[in-house]
Amino acid sequence: MNIYALTIQNHGENTVWLPSTAPLSGQTDIAFGSVSTSCQIVSSSALNNEIIITKDVAERLRIPFANRIHLFLDEDTIYIGPLIGIFTAGFTKSSIRPIGKRSFFFAKLLSNEKKVGGFAFVFGAHHIHWDKGTVTGYFYTKTGWEQHEIPFPNVIYNRLPNRRTENETMFQEIKQKLKTEYFIPWFNENFFNKWDIYCLLQQHPLARAYLPDTASPPTIEAAQQFLDEYQQIYIKPANGSLGLGIYQLIQRNNSYYCRFRDHQGCNRLQKFPTLSDLWGKLLADKNMELYILQQGIPLIEVNGRKVDFRIHTNKDEHGIWQVSAIAAKIAGKGSVTTHINNGGIVKTVEEVFPKKEEQTKMTERLQHAALTLSRCLEEQLDMMIGEIGFDIGIDQQNNLWLFEANSKPGRSIFKHPKLKQYDELTTVLSLEYAVYLSKQMITAPEALLT
Amino acid sequence: MNHPHVIAVLTEIFHTESGVHFGSIHEFCQELAYYSQKQQVMLYVTSLPMYLENDRQGYCWIDGKWQQISVPRAHVIYNRIHSRKTEHSCLFEQLVKKVKDEHIPMFNHRFLHKWEVHQLLSNYHYLQPYLPKTELLTTKTILDDFLEQFPVAFIKPIHGSQGRNIFRIEKTETDFRLDYSTFTKDMVQQYSSTCSLFFSLKERIKYPVIIQQGLSLKTVQRRPVDFRLLCHRIHGSQWQVTSAIARIAQEGQFVANIARGGDIVPLSSLLRQFYDKKTASLQKSFLKELALEVANALANEADGLYGEFGIDLALDHDGKPWIIEVNTKPSKQADTSTATQAIRPSAKAIIHYCLSLNKQKKE
Numbered sequence: 001m002n003i004y005a006l007t008i009q010n011h012g013e014n015t016v017w018l019p020s021t022a023p024l025s026g027q028t029d030i031a032f033g034s035v036s037t038s039c040q041i042v043s044s045s046a047l048n049n050e051i052i053i054t055k056d057v058a059e060r061l062r063i064p065f066a067n068r069i070h071l072f073l074d075e076d077t078i079y080i081g082p083l084i085g086i087f088t089a090g091f092t093k094s095s096i097r098p099i100g101k102r103s104f105f106f107a108k109l110l111s112n113e114k115k116v117g118g119f120a121f122v123f124g125a126h127h128i129h130w131d132k133g134t135v136t137g138y139f140y141t142k143t144g145w146e147q148h149e150i151p152f153p154n155v156i157y158n159r160l161p162n163r164r165t166e167n168e169t170m171f172q173e174i175k176q177k178l179k180t181e182y183f184i185p186w187f188n189e190n191f192f193n194k195w196d197i198y199c200l201l202q203q204h205p206l207a208r209a210y211l212p213d214t215a216s217p218p219t220i221e222a223a224q225q226f227l228d229e230y231q232q233i234y235i236k237p238a239n240g241s242l243g244l245g246i247y248q249l250i251q252r253n254n255s256y257y258c259r260f261r262d263h264q265g266c267n268r269l270q271k272f273p274t275l276s277d278l279w280g281k282l283l284a285d286k287n288m289e290l291y292i293l294q295q296g297i298p299l300i301e302v303n304g305r306k307v308d309f310r311i312h313t314n315k316d317e318h319g320i321w322q323v324s325a326i327a328a329k330i331a332g333k334g335s336v337t338t339h340i341n342n343g344g345i346v347k348t349v350e351e352v353f354p355k356k357e358e359q360t361k362m363t364e365r366l367q368h369a370a371l372t373l374s375r376c377l378e379e380q381l382d383m384m385i386g387e388i389g390f391d392i393g394i395d396q397q398n399n400l401w402l403f404e405a406n407s408k409p410g411r412s413i414f415k416h417p418k419l420k421q422y423d424e425l426t427t428v429l430s431l432e433y434a435v436y437l438s439k440q441m442i443t444a445p446e447a448l449l450t
Numbered sequence: 451m452n453h454p455h456v457i458a459v460l461t462e463i464f465h466t467e468s469g470v471h472f473g474s475i476h477e478f479c480q481e482l483a484y485y486s487q488k489q490q491v492m493l494y495v496t497s498l499p500m501y502l503e504n505d506r507q508g509y510c511w512i513d514g515k516w517q518q519i520s521v522p523r524a525h526v527i528y529n530r531i532h533s534r535k536t537e538h539s540c541l542f543e544q545l546v547k548k549v550k551d552e553h554i555p556m557f558n559h560r561f562l563h564k565w566e567v568h569q570l571l572s573n574y575h576y577l578q579p580y581l582p583k584t585e586l587l588t589t590k591t592i593l594d595d596f597l598e599q600f601p602v603a604f605i606k607p608i609h610g611s612q613g614r615n616i617f618r619i620e621k622t623e624t625d626f627r628l629d630y631s632t633f634t635k636d637m638v639q640q641y642s643s644t645c646s647l648f649f650s651l652k653e654r655i656k657y658p659v660i661i662q663q664g665l666s667l668k669t670v671q672r673r674p675v676d677f678r679l680l681c682h683r684i685h686g687s688q689w690q691v692t693s694a695i696a697r698i699a700q701e702g703q704f705v706a707n708i709a710r711g712g713d714i715v716p717l718s719s720l721l722r723q724f725y726d727k728k729t730a731s732l733q734k735s736f737l738k739e740l741a742l743e744v745a746n747a748l749a750n751e752a753d754g755l756y757g758e759f760g761i762d763l764a765l766d767h768d769g770k771p772w773i774i775e776v777n778t779k780p781s782k783q784a785d786t787s788t789a790t791q792a793i794r795p796s797a798k799a800i801i802h803y804c805l806s807l808n809k810q811k812k813e
Contacts, residue, residue, distance in 0.1 A: 094729075096771065097736045104576070104743055111576040144579035144770070415687040420750060
């Protein structure tokens, strides 16, 4: 997509000049976010990838500063921007640290705006002025955080910090209002629920082969049935993240073993004579409605430790799924999962499969699986998603299994020095997808409003 | 005895009548040695020529003194060579090749000068708001450009340390005033044009210098204040702030280095002089976060391995934080006013990072 340099000109009035390459067809209005105004629109052969706007028009549109932008056209309006709102919570009163300890995270995200083009800003519920149809957003400029009052954005990228905030009624209402009354598309709307994801993917023929046998809610009878069939099973919270609250149950030589993380964060392995003993001691006080039961997969091992893979997929500027990062996660000793906070370590695929041939083959298979699952999930979900993190395992027969899909994948794999570069790639792709969605909404809204 | 962890500290060794001396890190080496013993780590001190000649000899802290003995092969090297000249020698090149061939991690890889640090950090756009404008001062045009934009500019040697040889230029309505950090106030000289100023600077400066946007720093009794945050790597891209202090410049001085007679106070108590409790704690959190971002960015961007940075930050009159400079061989001079026998957290952090590198190597 073409990026233009936007200049705000102090003299002259009510005019916008566009390069003659822009296919004008009698448009009379210019729009920025949710605001539009009529003005004189002039095509100039003297301009090359530059758009000039007079100060009065910029003020009417509430354009905060000159920037690198995209240009979209429909029958009567030219759209500049887009205005990308990043929705979150947890704001502070400090102007140097407006989003608390996540300020640098957002600063990095927003500083990628330069590469992508457009105006990206961070805002929260209390920054919306419904009466005026504006938002006071935080922009990150070369002098630091700046607040500007701007129109409603073209698109909203959801970065609420956790499930608890997201489930609050206030956020649900704001989201609904912006979506249905203002037709602003949201992406990465919700955290995924493991059981919902399983049910959705189970309905898709291309996804089914990757799914371990899963049931919910877990009962002692179902657990015994699963153990008879698979020897080891997992009981996981359907809304869990970071591998917390996961139990691994193993039946061996007429004994039952349970591996889990205790309240102090220590990995424990306990032995029980019967399943009902185990259940009574460890699980009886839990609300099983919120858990799932899953077939255990005998994972491949590296140096005696279990390995699984995190594959990030992102939609790009054309709205097409791409694999943006792959990492191997090696389980900590005695750990239930491969999560980093559980003693797991991150390696690259190259480090795990030193043989070139195996490396290429495994990378291709993992990529293929992640892209297939991304498309399947998108078809089944009635919301827009721009980024997914998949946890995929390989069993000892070389079959691929999907353990989890995360709509807001954690970023700990990017701490590996060789994976660092992909951190930026995923954030750039998220912003590019936001530009793509804005364009779709302007030029082909029927495709989005299903 | 078979040691699972062997650390070599590489520094300059001086032979005196009362035994060997490790210059400015002599006391620090002792703390490293005490803590190593507690952690069942073997630590020895060696110098560049000594290590290259025989890497199985080193100085160990035994029975209350440094003694030269036979040592096992080092698993990790902590590079504290202080001479820039030594780091540019063929011997140092030999060392880099040797440790690479033998897969011995060595940190800090080498000294990074002020201009390198600025360029490396500039690659990170999100740090731009906190980096004062800086250029290599090579032409009069650059000097003109800075004095047009800013009322005050600093000129610092790229290899300088401890606040030595810094010039401060102030533009007044009638002339340009030049002040020099190594002398006292009455040495201020006045120039009527940037032409005569540049000519005078050129006469006096025979080494590469940067020119930096002058900041109007927060002051205590009109004495400028800056902060030194010592950062250590834990592992991978995880860093910690090991110590955070504020430095108050000596009366009449424009640099806050302790070496120039400044005072040290804890960061928190100084911030409380400027702010209410809540704002002070917010500013402190931000300064720490900024230091960690700088440490991580620099370690990523620079070639070679880095595990320790001394990061100098400051707040301007509006309370905005700035990155003043980063020291790759941060000072280890014990603070004489509070001299204790305790092992400083920075000594512990160094040993822990060495252990983590050694563990990583085994994985």
